[in-house]
Amino acid sequence: MRRLGCLGLIAALLLFAAGVWVAQGWKGAGPLSxxxxxxxxxxxxxxxxxRALERAGVIxxxxxFRLQARVFGDGAPIRAGEYAIPAHASAAQVLALLQSGKxxxxxxxxxxxxPAVMVRDVLDRADALTGPVDTPAEGSVLPDGYAFERGETRAAVLARMQRAMRDYLAAAWARxxxxxxVTSPEQALVLASIVEKETGKPAERRMVAAVYSNRxxxxxPLQADPTVIYPITKGRPLGRRIRxxxxxxxxxxxxxASAGLPVGPIxxxxxxxxxxxxxxxxxxxxxxxxxxxGGHVFAETLEQHNANVQRWYAVRRARGEM
Structure with a gap:
């Protein structure tokens, strides 16, 4: 009887020790420095x-950690992805983060x-993306910031950019x-690309669009310099004056050289x-x-325009640019 009592005590102590080992650090500060x-x-x-968390020094x-998750966790599944783990995160915090999908x-x-060639450059420089990507069709990407996760493919991100352009162009055309x-969404895209390259001032865009619409x-002829440069550089900076x-x-x-819109966006x-x-x-x-x-001055007649051009030349001479 005495021996059985000792064995029971030992078993109880071992069970207690195992419980302490499992519970240790569940909500306390973790080892990540x-x-x-x-x-x-x-x-x-x-x-x-x-195993990945242990290799990174998080736990x-x-x-x-697995035992803790089973004993103290709520059973929710973990989600794949890249997680930012704060210093000294507890095991409980780490499990909650992995279950959150944040x-x-x-x-x-x-x-x-x-331009499209430089959109591809941006995607190629994003080291966290994977896989190759072709140069998209010009004008097919809606400029914006696009969130992505490490390991996502460049092609998938480009597809989101192009879907955003299709959706926005359709909504804009409807209103x-x-x-x-312009008589079609495609023409709107072409003309908008010229307006985009001609002015960086948001307040001027409707005026620039009006000038080209009137022409x-x-x-x-629209006589837009960016349309001359595009077939030479595919939209990259020319780096010199137009010949x-x-x-x-x-x-x-x-x-x-020709009246009307270009054959495609620039x-x-x-x-x-x-x-x-x-x-x-x-x-x-x-x-x-x-x-x-940094802006422009507009004119209805060639006489007014020529006077504005002379004023612009005077500004350039004063700056030593001519």
């Missing part, structure tokens, strides 16, 4: 996640007016004003430029030139 990121791969079990023991969101930003000169109605031979070149894009226009060509300002202006402050 500085914040880190841990990735839980698709299809990972709790055991696999625990002291993968085995203990993964690290990374951002790739496409500025307004970026177009009667004064819009289209009258059959005048006279380039102004005369007929290639489907050059709006000095950049990826943003929302404001798309809206501008579908609701241009009410003006008879046919010309504009830089005003020296």
């Amino acid at each position: 500085r914040p880190t990121h841990v990735t839980v791969a698709d299809g990972s079990s709790l055991a696999g996640a625990a 002291a023991s993968a085995q203990r 993964v690290v969101q990374r951002l790739v930003v496409i500025p307004e007016g970026l 177009r004003k009667p004064g819009a000169v 289209l109605r009258l059959g005048m 006279q031979s380039e102004l005369r070149a007929k290639n489907g894009y050059n709006t000095y 950049a990826n226009p943003g929302r404001l430029s798309i809206d501008a060509v579908l609701d241009p300002a009410a003006t008879r202006a046919l010309y504009f030139v830089a005003d020296g402050s």
Whole structure:
């Protein structure tokens, strides 16, 4: 009887010790000394996640973490993804984070007016993305910031960018004003890409759109410099002045050599430029030139425009640019 009592006591002590070992650190500070990121791969079990956490120094023991999760957790599944683990996170906090699915969101930003070749550059430089991607069709991407997770494919992110453009263009076309000169969403995209490249001032976009709309109605050449540059560089900076031979070149894009719209977009226009060509300002202006402050001055007649050009030349001479 005495021996049985001793064995019972030993068993009780061992059970208590095991309980202490399992409970130790569940809600107390963990061993991680500085914040880190841990990735839980698709299809990972709790055991696999625990091993990854142990390797990263987030928890002291993968085995203990699994037991703790079973004893103290609520049974909710963990979710795959990249997680930002704060320093000294407790096992309870870590499990809750993995169950929440609040993964690290990374951002790739496409500025307004970026050409397709440079959209591909941005995607290629995003190291957390995977896989190859083709250069998208010009004008098919809506400029914006796009969140993604580590390991997502470049093609998948590009598809979201293109879906966003299709959705926005369709919505904008549905609310177009009667004064819009373009007759299809595709034409709107082409004209918006020119407006996007001609002015960086949001307040000017409807005026620039109106100038080009007025020229289209009258059959005048648009004479937009960015359309001359596009077939030369595919939208990348030219880095020099446009040559006279380039102004005369007929290639489907050059709006000095031919009247009407180019054969396609010359950049990826943003929302404001798309809206501008579908609701241009009410003006008879046919010309504009830089005003020296980053904006433009507009004119209805060639005489007014020539005077504005001379004022712009005077500004450039004063700056030593001519």
